[in-house]
Amino acid sequence: MTIADLRSIRYGRVPTLAALAEAVHEMVAGGRTPVLLAGGTDWLVEQELRAPLASLSEDDVPFVIDISTMAELKEISVRGSVLRIGAAATYLEIRRHPVVLEKAPMLDAMARDVGAIQIQARGTLGGNLATASPAADGVAALAAYDAVIVVRSVRGERRIPFTELQTGYKASSRAPDEIVVAVELPLDPNAVAYWRKVGTRRAQAISKVALAGLAVVEGGQITRCGLGMASVAPVTALLPRTRELFLSTRLASLDDAAIDKAVEADIAPIDDVRSTRGYRLHVAKVLVREFAQTVARLAKEKK
Numbered sequence: 120m121t122i123a124d125l126r127s128i129r130y131g132r133v134p135t136l137a138a139l140a141e142a143v144h145e146m147v148a149g150g151r152t153p154v155l156l157a158g159g160t161d162w163l164v165e166q167e168l169r170a171p172l173a174s175l176s177e178d179d180v181p182f183v184i185d186i187s188t189m190a191e192l193k194e195i196s197v198r199g200s201v202l203r204i205g206a207a208a209t210y211l212e213i214r215r216h217p218v219v220l221e222k223a224p225m226l227d228a229m230a231r232d233v234g235a236i237q238i239q240a241r242g243t244l245g246g247n248l249a250t251a252s253p254a255a256d257g258v259a260a261l262a263a264y265d266a267v268i269v270v271r272s273v274r275g276e277r278r279i280p281f282t283e284l285q286t287g288y289k290a291s292s293r294a295p296d297e298i299v300v301a302v303e304l305p306l307d308p309n310a311v312a313y314w315r316k317v318g319t320r321r322a323q324a325i326s327k328v329a330l331a332g333l334a335v336v337e338g339g340q341i342t343r344c345g346l347g348m349a350s351v352a353p354v355t356a357l358l359p360r361t362r363e364l365f366l367s368t369r370l371a372s373l374d375d376a377a378i379d380k381a382v383e384a385d386i387a388p389i390d391d392v393r394s395t396r397g398y399r400l401h402v403a404k405v406l407v408r409e410f411a412q413t414v415a416r417l418a419k420e421k422k
């Protein structure tokens with residue numbers, strides 16, 4: 120991006136969430152989609168791939184509203200058994216938060232695997248959700264938690280259960296004027312969690328496959344199970360058949376063949392620049408098997 124490009128951007132901040140909702144609504148009603156600049160780690164890259172800003176007509180130049188410092192969007196707290204993370208909290212803030220480390224260490228593991236430290240210091244879950252890439256690490260973790268996405272517009276606040284969020288490739292049930300305010304994760308003190316990302320290298324690599332998993336085990340039986348797999352479908356894959364298998368089979372009776380069959384029924388990965396269909400399918404099965412072994416081991420340790 121050149122200095123001329125930067126000069127052409129219209130940029131501003133608003134003092135409150137209510138004012139943000141008003142501003143976004145007004146722009147959307149006028150046929151414009153403002154950029155909500157959180158970390159900028161997705162938007163700036165996408166902008167680089169588009170026509171130079173300086174070449175655009177005034178009407179087409181994006182209006183950028185900087186939300187990166189809005190206190191109402193940065194809070195991380197626990198209320199009862201729900202962990203709430205503000206949409207503009209960065210991965211680094213999430214990783215370093217004592218409540219996350221104590222109550223949801225899987226988020227720490229996930230956040231450590233996002234880009235490298237520079238991206239973690241800027242990137243946010245709100246941006247990850249809004250871009251809605253099927254490779255998004257944060258979104259996979261939210262899927263495993265059965266998170267609720269809290270959105271806000273001039274019409275008020277709305278809570279979207281994760282299962283109702285994704286409507287297609289990079290598409291969601293969030294209206295164009297709805298701002299992601301926070302995500303809410305239902306906690307369970309007995310939950311055991313799993314995170315594993317497989318990519319070309321450890322840092323700055325988008326996954327070939329990643330799996331977030333969460334389970335509660337009671338008397339040798341999984342009674343709560345959430346799965347979110349990245350990079351194997353047009354959206355974050357929830358693996359419903361695999362989940363059903365885990366919920367209907369005693370841990371001791373789970374076998375690799377049944378797991379493989381369920382995973383195969385759940386996903387249809389593609390060949391692309393990052394990997395092949397065959398490799399992705401193989402890794403997906405390995406990760407789900409590893410999740411099952413981890414759950415069995417951790418559940419035993421928790422006893």
Ligand SMILES: Cc1cc2nc3c(=O)[nH]c(=O)nc-3n(C[C@H](O)[C@H](O)[C@H](O)COP(=O)(O)OP(=O)(O)OC[C@H]3O[C@@H](n4cnc5c(N)ncnc54)[C@H](O)[C@@H]3O)c2cc1C
Pocket residue numbers: 153154155156157158159160161162163164206207232233234235238241242243244245246247248249250254255256257297298299300323324325326
């Ligand atoms: C080098 C590099 C490495 C990366 N590695 C990874 C990785 O390993 N894993 C991964 O998942 N991603 C990765 N990413 C992608 C990116 O960092 C993440 O998706 C990040 O979470 C985006 O958040 P952000 O705050 O930077 O979004 P931004 O770029 O600020 O915003 C992205 C879009 O979301 C909208 N938006 C932002 N916040 C909100 C909100 N609260 N409500 C509504 N709309 C909103 C904006 O309008 C914009 O259209 C990488 C990116 C780069 C450049």
